[in-house]
Amino acid sequence: MDILHYQKEFLSYLESKQWIHEPKNLYEPIDYILKLGGKRMRPVLTLMAADIFSSDFKKALPAALAVEVFHNFTLIHDDIMDAAPLRRGKATVHEKWDTNTGILSGDAMLILAYQYFENYEPAVFQKLAKLFSKTALEVCDGQQLDVDFETRNDVTIPEYINMIRLKTSVLVAAALKMGAIVAEANDENANLIYDFGLNLGLAFQLQDDYLDTFGDPKTFGKQVGGDIIENKKTYLYLKALEVATEDDKGKLAYLYRKKLADSVDKVSDVQRIFELNDIPLLIKEEIKIYTEKAFNTLAEMNIKDTDKQRLKDFGLWLMNRSV
Numbered sequence: 001m002d003i004l005h006y007q008k009e010f011l012s013y014l015e016s017k018q019w020i021h022e023p024k025n026l027y028e029p030i031d032y033i034l035k036l037g038g039k040r041m042r043p044v045l046t047l048m049a050a051d052i053f054s055s056d057f058k059k060a061l062p063a064a065l066a067v068e069v070f071h072n073f074t075l076i077h078d079d080i081m082d083a084a085p086l087r088r089g090k091a092t093v094h095e096k097w098d099t100n101t102g103i104l105s106g107d108a109m110l111i112l113a114y115q116y117f118e119n120y121e122p123a124v125f126q127k128l129a130k131l132f133s134k135t136a137l138e139v140c141d142g143q144q145l146d147v148d149f150e151t152r153n154d155v156t157i158p159e160y161i162n163m164i165r166l167k168t169s170v171l172v173a174a175a176l177k178m179g180a181i182v183a184e185a186n187d188e189n190a191n192l193i194y195d196f197g198l199n200l201g202l203a204f205q206l207q208d209d210y211l212d213t214f215g216d217p218k219t220f221g222k223q224v225g226g227d228i229i230e231n232k233k234t235y236l237y238l239k240a241l242e243v244a245t246e247d248d249k250g251k252l253a254y255l256y257r258k259k260l261a262d263s264v265d266k267v268s269d270v271q272r273i274f275e276l277n278d279i280p281l282l283i284k285e286e287i288k289i290y291t292e293k294a295f296n297t298l299a300e301m302n303i304k305d306t307d308k309q310r311l312k313d314f315g316l317w318l319m320n321r322s323v
Helices: 002-015 024-034 041-054 057-082 099-119 122-149 157-182 187-214 235-243 246-257 263-276 279-300 305-319
Strands: none
Touching: 002 041, 002 057, 002 305, 024 057, 024 099, 041 057, 041 157, 041 187, 041 305, 057 099, 057 122, 057 157, 099 122, 122 157, 157 187, 157 235, 187 235, 187 263, 187 279, 187 305, 235 246, 235 263, 235 279, 246 263, 263 279, 279 305
16 A cells, blocks of 8 residues: 555656657657556665655655656666567557667656655755766666677676666665655665665566566566567576576577577577476575575564565565566
8 A cells, every 4th residue: 555655656756757848759758658557666675765764755756857867868768778669568668769869868857856855955966966977877888798698609697687776676676765765864774775676676687577577578577578579688597598408508609699589489498498497486585595595684673563564575576566
């Protein structure tokens, strides 16, 4: 119920903003992607953290919007780099408009995100901007590593975990810490809730890897098998290389070397190899490890048990998603 409440409040705040103005070709794509839907997980975390530390989550709405605008900026640019046709079941910005529009509208969103911190007093603004700058650069680091991995054949699982930590987890962690900063929580609690988010973000991305390959196309909202088509060396692929038979390793290496014309066959062939080697089970075990690490951090936090349970419930909700 908490999650639905925060989502409703955030959506009301988001919809109160007028995104489209001149030049319309710059701002219409921003309005489009921000209204495509999604769980609004990151802004919900900002509001939840602010509520836990101050019982006034509404003052965190501008920071939550900054997080959501930044996140959607990264999606526009990621989709261009991945040549992805779909986002949340609809055409991606570069497909609906064109690549140049996607680049420029994304750039504008990054700047707009920073502007929302101007709603806060100088001391809070400084802390938010410092965390945000660090996080934004880390996300770029992670995206570059992701690109680099596509042409490398020696990527290790620890390297992959570090890449998703940078590309995905740090923003989940920062979303929580921003709520703590707005609520003027002490540094210890702000850092602990960041650590909680970091591990939860890793579990979330591993879950995303699983859903990308084994999700239901009706609910997932993206092209199922997209990672396989793009030859992305996700946890599933790297774990398969670690545990599969030599024959299956050879087949995987062959499939990932090719840009096969019939991607449907390629996806189903890779799925079959993963299933034969228990990869779905192994990635679910890894997801559980990071989820439990996140929950263990909660024990160290100086907050009410009911608030610890709220954060735990959010983590459990996230891990049981199908989108």
